[in-house]
Amino acid sequence: MSVPTAKPLSQPEVIHIDLGERSYDILIGPEVAFNASGYVAAPKSTTAVVVTNTTVAPLYLDRLLKTLSMRHKTVHHVVLPDGEAYKTWDSLNQIFTALLEKACDRKTVLYALGGGVVGDMTGFAAACYMRGVPFVQVPTTLLSQVDSSVGGKTAINHPAGKNMIGAFYQPEVVLCDTDVLRTLPERELSAGLAEVIKYGPIADMAFLEWVEQNMAGLRSMDQARLVHAIRRSCEIKADVVSKDEREGGLRAILNFGHTFGHAIEAGMGYGNWLHGEAVGCGMVMGALLSHKLGLVDMAFVERLKAVVKAAGLPVVAPVIDERQNVERYLALMQNDKKSEAGQIKFVVVDGQGSAFVKSAPGTMVREVIDESCSGG
Ligand code: NAD
Ligand code: GLY
Numbered sequence: 387m388s389v390p391t392a393k394p395l396s397q398p399e400v401i402h403i404d405l406g407e408r409s410y411d412i413l414i415g416p417e418v419a420f421n422a423s424g425y426v427a428a429p430k431s432t433t434a435v436v437v438t439n440t441t442v443a444p445l446y447l448d449r450l451l452k453t454l455s456m457r458h459k460t461v462h463h464v465v466l467p468d469g470e471a472y473k474t475w476d477s478l479n480q481i482f483t484a485l486l487e488k489a490c491d492r493k494t495v496l497y498a499l500g501g502g503v504v505g506d507m508t509g510f511a512a513a514c515y516m517r518g519v520p521f522v523q524v525p526t527t528l529l530s531q532v533d534s535s536v537g538g539k540t541a542i543n544h545p546a547g548k549n550m551i552g553a554f555y556q557p558e559v560v561l562c563d564t565d566v567l568r569t570l571p572e573r574e575l576s577a578g579l580a581e582v583i584k585y586g587p588i589a590d591m592a593f594l595e596w597v598e599q600n601m602a603g604l605r606s607m608d609q610a611r612l613v614h615a616i617r618r619s620c621e622i623k624a625d626v627v628s629k630d631e632r633e634g635g636l637r638a639i640l641n642f643g644h645t646f647g648h649a650i651e652a653g654m655g656y657g658n659w660l661h662g663e664a665v666g667c668g669m670v671m672g673a674l675l676s677h678k679l680g681l682v683d684m685a686f687v688e689r690l691k692a693v694v695k696a697a698g699l700p701v702v703a704p705v706i707d708e709r710q711n712v713e714r715y716l717a718l719m720q721n722d723k724k725s726e727a728g729q730i731k732f733v734v735v736d737g738q739g740s741a742f743v744k745s746a747p748g749t750m751v752r753e754v755i756d757e758s759c760s761g762g
Contacts, residue, residue: 398424399617403536403624405556405631412536412560412620414613419499419524419563420449422456427559428522431493434458437481437508438499439468442526445569450499450524458495462488466504470657473503473543475551481511492516495558501527501574502534502661506549509540513555523560527570528578528612529662531562532585532619533640537627543656547721548648554632562620564612572605576698577662579604580643582615583693584669585622588639588733588741593618594693601696638724639741642733643669646703646758649718653706666699671758675732678750682737703758715755716748 398415411427418424434454438447443465454461464484466477485494496519498508505523512521523535541552567575579597582604586594596614597604603611623640630636647668650659659667673687691701707714716730724731724743730751735741 399613401617401620401624404628408556410557410559412562414562414616416565416609417563418561419566420453422453424561425457428495429520430457431495432459433490433494434461434497435485435490435494436461436463436497436499437504438463439466439504441468442500446499446526446566470503473507475542478507478511478542482515485515492519494519496521497524499524499526502530505530505535506541509555510542510552513540513553520558523557525562526566528567528575529581531616532578533581533623535560536620536623548652562616564609567607567612575605577660579697580662580666580699582619583697584642585619587690587735588642589622589739591739598693638743639733642735642741643672645719645722645724645730645732646671648722649715650704652718653714654704663699666694666697667701667703670694670701671703671754672733673735674758675746675754676734678754679734679746681734686737702761705759711759712752712755
């Protein structure tokens with residue numbers, strides 16, 4: 387195996403995300419969430435509020451509160467219900483209510499302790515509360531460490547579409563603690579691997595090969611392999627985001643598999659298919675569309691399907707409507723944020739480590755949905 391380890395595991399890897407005055411660091415390694423030195427980039431305000439959920443709180447809240455008490459005089463916390471189905475206005479309002487009840491001022495720092503759901507909602511709350519307060523990401527799932535905590539996309543869902551209400555708002559620092567992944571259920575680890583796999587076909591085929599070769603080690607949570615996978619994923623994301631923070635163009639490539647994936651998530655009911663599961667299957671559909679557009683051969687589609695499957699993820703798309711399945715997919719995909727003037731756009735790949743956004747003939751998209759739902 388080849389696991390590049392430039393530093394001993396006790397020292398965190400640091401990735402810088404270059405966004406001018408909104409620049410920040412991502413720290414990766416064991417115990418970084420509970421080491422006070424990781425928090426020096428967070429403003430040293432009097433008050434802090436940790437936002438977490440009912441699953442993560444019993445595992446890590448006390449330790450984080452203790453760590454933060456070295457930096458802030460008062461540390462409050464808000465515990466939200468767990469799940470994608472709670473990524474809503476109601477949950478967001480619970481955060482605002484707590485902030486107002488505790489008389490939190492505009493210097494208050496918010497800490498997101500949890501996966502992508504908690505991170506996206508806390509970031510959005512930070513963007514809105516008193517027109518913006520600082521926040522720190524303490525991502526506790528693989529998916530949030532390699533993707534959602536980095537880059538400043540914050541949002542809640544709307545019944546008509548995923549992540550439709552939100553803001554671009556960057557954190558002060560991101561602390562990716564690889565130790566906390568030990569309590570992550572296997573299904574959630576697999577979901578995170580979908581986003582890790584994604585970085586290969588869109589930006590670095592050598593990384594895809596590394597992921598293929600190291601999948602067993604990643605699934606057994608080998609720390610060195612996890613640190614490498616998180617570091618390379620964050621490097622690629624940091625590079626893309628620093629070139630196109632607000633998704634004027636290039637950043638859309640990070641959405642490979644997401645147009646189909648978001649339709650699966652919404653169509654199945656939020657929370658039934660995990661985001662990463664939908665993205666994994668969506669990438670296989672995206673690869674098939676790339677093939678139909680003449681960009682990759684069928685061997686590439688099979689290769690991607692094999693690595694997604696090896697990660698423990700589904701590769702056959704679900705039927706989301708017994709009578710009008712394709713129509714339902716198309717209707718949900720119309721709501722994708724990449725759509726322009728009603729035309730659905732897809733991220734497609736060239737098999738050489740590059741991706742771009744393209745529309746596709748309706749008949750082709752219908753074929754992809756039909757074939758993917760029947761496992762063809
Ligand atoms: P999640 O936040 O729902 O977390 C998954 C599950 O794991 C939850 O039940 C959670 O409570 C639990 N959990 C979290 N940490 C744990 C730990 N250490 N041990 C045990 N259990 C733990 O899901 P996710 O996969 O982290 O994130 C998915 C969300 O992220 C989606 O809402 C998606 O839209 C969003 N997302 C956002 C971006 C972005 O750029 N902002 C990118 C990708 C995904
Ligand atoms: N996860 C896609 C993005 O951050 O742009």
